[in-house]
Amino acid sequence: MSSISFAQRLAGASKVLAIFVVVALFAAVVLVFNRGSDARTITADFTQTTSLYVGSEVRVLGVPVGTVTELEPKGEFIRATIEYDTDVKLPADVKAVIVSPAIVGDRFVQLAPAYSGGQTVADNAHLDTDRTAVPVELDQIYESIDDLSIALGPDGANADGALSDLVTNTADQLEGQGAQLNETLKNFGQFTTTLSDNSDELFAGVRQVEDFVSMLEENDATVRAFNDNTAAVADVLEAERDDLAATLSTLSTALTSVESLVSENRTSLRNNVTNLKSLTEVLAARETELGDFAVTAPTVLSNVTLAYNPIYGTLDTHADLPGTVLNLLTGPGGPARAICSLLSQSPDTPGSVCQLVTGILDPIFGGTPLAPTTDVPMLPLDPAATDPAAAGAPALDLASLVQSLTGAQQ
Numbered sequence: 001m002s003s004i005s006f007a008q009r010l011a012g013a014s015k016v017l018a019i020f021v022v023v024a025l026f027a028a029v030v031l032v033f034n035r036g037s038d039a040r041t042i043t044a045d046f047t048q049t050t051s052l053y054v055g056s057e058v059r060v061l062g063v064p065v066g067t068v069t070e071l072e073p074k075g076e077f078i079r080a081t082i083e084y085d086t087d088v089k090l091p092a093d094v095k096a097v098i099v100s101p102a103i104v105g106d107r108f109v110q111l112a113p114a115y116s117g118g119q120t121v122a123d124n125a126h127l128d129t130d131r132t133a134v135p136v137e138l139d140q141i142y143e144s145i146d147d148l149s150i151a152l153g154p155d156g157a158n159a160d161g162a163l164s165d166l167v168t169n170t171a172d173q174l175e176g177q178g179a180q181l182n183e184t185l186k187n188f189g190q191f192t193t194t195l196s197d198n199s200d201e202l203f204a205g206v207r208q209v210e211d212f213v214s215m216l217e218e219n220d221a222t223v224r225a226f227n228d229n230t231a232a233v234a235d236v237l238e239a240e241r242d243d244l245a246a247t248l249s250t251l252s253t254a255l256t257s258v259e260s261l262v263s264e265n266r267t268s269l270r271n272n273v274t275n276l277k278s279l280t281e282v283l284a285a286r287e288t289e290l291g292d293f294a295v296t297a298p299t300v301l302s303n304v305t306l307a308y309n310p311i312y313g314t315l316d317t318h319a320d321l322p323g324t325v326l327n328l329l330t331g332p333g334g335p336a337r338a339i340c341s342l343l344s345q346s347p348d349t350p351g352s353v354c355q356l357v358t359g360i361l362d363p364i365f366g367g368t369p370l371a372p373t374t375d376v377p378m379l380p381l382d383p384a385a386t387d388p389a390a391a392g393a394p395a396l397d398l399a400s401l402v403q404s405l406t407g408a409q410q
Contacts, residue, residue, distance in 0.1 A: 039066065039083040044096040044109070044127040048134050049078045052098055057108040058082050059099075060090070068109060077129055082109060089115040096127050100135045107135075336361040 046052075049071055058066035066084030073079075082096070090111060097110045150156055157163050174181060195202055216223055237244060262269065283290065307315045339361070340354040 040086050040088075040123045041069075042082050042084075042090075042094075042096075042121065042123075042125045042127065044080050044082060044132050045074065045077045045129050046080060046096075046098060046132050046134055047077055047129060048137075049080065049098065050134075050137060051100070051105070051107045052080070052109070053106065056106060058084055058111060059108055060088065060111050061114050062110075065111070080109070082111075084111070090121045091115050092119040092121050094121050094127070095131045095133070097133045098135060103138060 052068065052071070054068055054071060056068045057064045058068060065088045066082055068080050069083050070081035071078055072081070080096075084090075091113060094111055094113070097112060098107050099110045100107050152158055152163055304315070309315070336354075336358040339357050
């Protein structure tokens with residue numbers, strides 16, 4: 001019984017082991033056939049794929065990131081299938097270039113530019129011939145050189161010896177000019193260096209010119225109208241050419257005369273400028289008074305205009321007669337001063353007359369004697385005339401006199 005039980009256990013273990021082996025083999029097969037899931041794919045069309053094979057490297061900045069898995073002819077181009085690592089990011093505008101590291105040897109595919117941010121290219125993306133490039137083949141270079149030599153040879157541009165003459169004449173022209181040619185080349189090198197150092201300013205200027213041209217393009221109708229108006233002005237000037245020439249000739253003569261006038265009167269002009277400077281300084285110093293005059297002068301002129309009587313040719317004013325009489329009677333010197341002032345307007349009036357009037361009026365109005373207005377000695381006055389108390393005459397009440405005069409005026 002024990003041997004049968006052991007055999008049964010061994011058979012069960014064998015079945016489990018067999019199932020485990022089958023599962024392991026299945027996982028290995030799945031892993032092998034699905035290892036492509038760790039790579040991304042793009043296809044690229046090249047005009048030629050010389051020295052490019054299945055298994056050739058695919059690089060980014062010289063670092064291998066994948067391989068070429070298939071090359072399929074498609075008529076005028078060859079489509080290459082490229083697989084690269086999933087952890088490698090490529091920009092959405094990526095391009096594929098076949099690079100030849102040597103004249104002879106295998107080539108590789110360079111994906112450029114390197115990713116620096118932004119959107120990435122999608123899996124299974126396609127690059128057409130506009131986004132791919134291939135190197136120039138050595139045979140093409142030889143063929144181009146051969147074509148150039150034939151074009152410049154006896155069967156081409158030099159059929160009549162024109163190229164030989166050009167080379168000979170150029171050699172003759174440059175003979176002895178080696179130092180100058182060297183200096184020219186150095187200056188040109190400095191010029192290109194200056195342009196390189198100021199590339200930002202140079203391209204900024206180019207952009208500004210582009211903006212200006214774009215502005216002209218956007219305002220084409222306005223520019224055309226301006227050109228038409230300019231042409232019309234030119235036509236008018238052309239039609240008036242003789243008159244314009246005469247005007248310019250007259251202007252030239254006038255300027256010559258002005259120059260002569262200035263030259264002959266240089267000293268007078270300098271003095272006038274100096275005096276004008278003094279006048280302006282006085283005006284500047286009297287700025288406040290001039291301002292007040294500018295404010296009040298219109299009112300004064302208006303009042304004078306309104307007061308003028310054109311019928312009688314007089315200025316009609318409203319005189320304050322009572323106030324005038326009161327000032328005349330009570331002012332310094334009394335009425336005698338006013339009468340003496342009027343008499344002094346005549347140079348023929350002797351000073352004794354003023355003294356006589358003063359001697360008569362002062363006792364009446366109680367004024368004070370005036371100082372002599374001339375060199376004529378004052379006449380002696382009668383004490384009885386100058387002193388009312390001594391003469392026995394009653395003194396005049398000045399307030400009563402003013403009241404009577406103002407009452408009569410009213």
